[in-house]
Amino acid sequence: MSKVQIERVETVIVDLPLRRQQRFAAIGASTTAIVLVKIWASGGIVGIGEGCTPSGPWWSGESVESIKLNIDAHIAPLIIGRDVFDLRGISAEVDRKLFGNPFAKATVEMALLDIQGKIAGVPVHDLLGGKQRSSLPCSWPLATGDPGEEIEEAKEHLAQKRFKLFKLKMGFLEPETDVARACAIAKALEGKASVRVDPNESWDEATCKWAMPRMADAGIAMVEQPMARWNVDGFARITAQTKMATAVDESLCTMDDALRLGRMHTADLVSIKVMKHGGLTNARRIADIAIASGMSIYMGTFLECSIGTAAGMQLAATFSDLPYGGELSGANLIAEDIAVRPARYENFELQLEEGVGLAAEVDEDKVEALRRDRSRLSIAV
Ligand SMILES: O=C(O)C[C@H]1C=CC(=O)O1
Numbered sequence: 061m062s063k064v065q066i067e068r069v070e071t072v073i074v075d076l077p078l079r080r081q082q083r084f085a086a087i088g089a090s091t092t093a094i095v096l097v098k099i100w101a102s103g104g105i106v107g108i109g110e111g112c113t114p115s116g117p118w119w120s121g122e123s124v125e126s127i128k129l130n131i132d133a134h135i136a137p138l139i140i141g142r143d144v145f146d147l148r149g150i151s152a153e154v155d156r157k158l159f160g161n162p163f164a165k166a167t168v169e170m171a172l173l174d175i176q177g178k179i180a181g182v183p184v185h186d187l188l189g190g191k192q193r194s195s196l197p198c199s200w201p202l203a204t205g206d207p208g209e210e211i212e213e214a215k216e217h218l219a220q221k222r223f224k225l226f227k228l229k230m231g232f233l234e235p236e237t238d239v240a241r242a243c244a245i246a247k248a249l250e251g252k253a254s255v256r257v258d259p260n261e262s263w264d265e266a267t268c269k270w271a272m273p274r275m276a277d278a279g280i281a282m283v284e285q286p287m288a289r290w291n292v293d294g295f296a297r298i299t300a301q302t303k304m305a306t307a308v309d310e311s312l313c314t315m316d317d318a319l320r321l322g323r324m325h326t327a328d329l330v331s332i333k334v335m336k337h338g339g340l341t342n343a344r345r346i347a348d349i350a351i352a353s354g355m356s357i358y359m360g361t362f363l364e365c366s367i368g369t370a371a372g373m374q375l376a377a378t379f380s381d382l383p384y385g386g387e388l389s390g391a392n393l394i395a396e397d398i399a400v401r402p403a404r405y406e407n408f409e410l411q412l413e414e415g416v417g418l419a420a421e422v423d424e425d426k427v428e429a430l431r432r433d434r435s436r437l438s439i440a441v
């Protein structure tokens with residue numbers, strides 16, 4: 061077979077309103093934004109990818125603006141003319157010439173895998189090792205800060221059979237108020253749902269030592285990245301002390317992070333995310349390193365719309381063991397989507413769609429209506 065060349069790369073920023081205010085430790089947001097990338101290959105095949113951050117650059121330093129700029133100015137010129145199947149060669153060259161920026165790299169790789177799947181006539185999960193599951197239990201983020209409202213929101217999702225795992229975003233309130241809020245929610249949902257928390261690096265070690273036994277006693281199942289990303293020694297000590305499961309997110313992005321943190325057993329679980337690991341294939345490799353070191357994996361997200369959610373689900377389909385499920389629930393938080401088929405949450409699980417590549421398709425009319433260069437919407441931070 062002659063080589064299938066990458067011919068053209070196009071990016072567009074799309075602003076998407078959220079159904080409600082989402083508070084994170086660092087910011088509050090009522091919209092999010094994604095970068096839609098389209099890559100044309102010889103033979104007329106087009107692949108799509110979604111670059112996504114949780115409403116701004118607070119999490120990783122990358123933003124939709126930097127993702128678009130780095131793809132347009134630095135990645136596209138390197139990959140045009142290359143063989144779409146030479147992923148290792150492409151990423152070696154891109155890594156040599158553009159340090160960091162895993163989100164931008166992941167966005168492009170997603171579209172290349174979509175093209176590969178379309179050419180081969182197989183879904184992306186077949187390119188990543190094959191399907192071990194057809195659905196994923198997902199957690200829903202509770203993030204308004206008002207526990208009464210959050211309990212009602214959780215009960216509505218339970219009644220609709222959409223979500224029965226809830227991840228409470230913490231860190232935007234004082235620790236005492238925040239822990240009281242988490243415990244009240246866990247008590248109200250006891251026996252009906254599993255509650256997890258994510259303070260996004262907000263606490264020091266002393267606050268963790270105070271907060272974690274209280275949250276464990278209230279029945280909270282898991283705590284994600286309570287301390288600063290650099291403090292992996294402190295995180296390992298907390299993991300050794302607490303009865304709750306711990307999950308590392310911000311501290312574990314690269315393969316060498318996985319090796320180092322795995323050896324220390326920094327946390328019981330690793331939140332695997334397509335964006336922070338620089339793409340689906342790297343995410344799969346990092347998951348394997350984590351598993352080999354005795355950590356379990358959790359399918360994380362940056363609250364992507366249905367395109368990125370479909371990509372995350374292709375990866376999640378290759379994981380046989382996800383003891384705490386995952387959180388690919390962004391598509392349900394976004395009020396306007398750009399996919400022809402929105403992500404389906406049925407029986408408390410996100411469903412894997414049948415189809416080739418990512419098994420996702422872009423609704424061009426929605427993109428036209430919501431693209432930033434045609435609209436006045438801006439990110440509220
Ligand atoms: O997990 C994070 O740290 C970032 C973000 C993604 C989902 C969510 O609930 O928060």
Ligand SMILES: [Mn+2]
Pocket residue numbers: 258260284285309310331
């Ligand atoms: Mn997190």
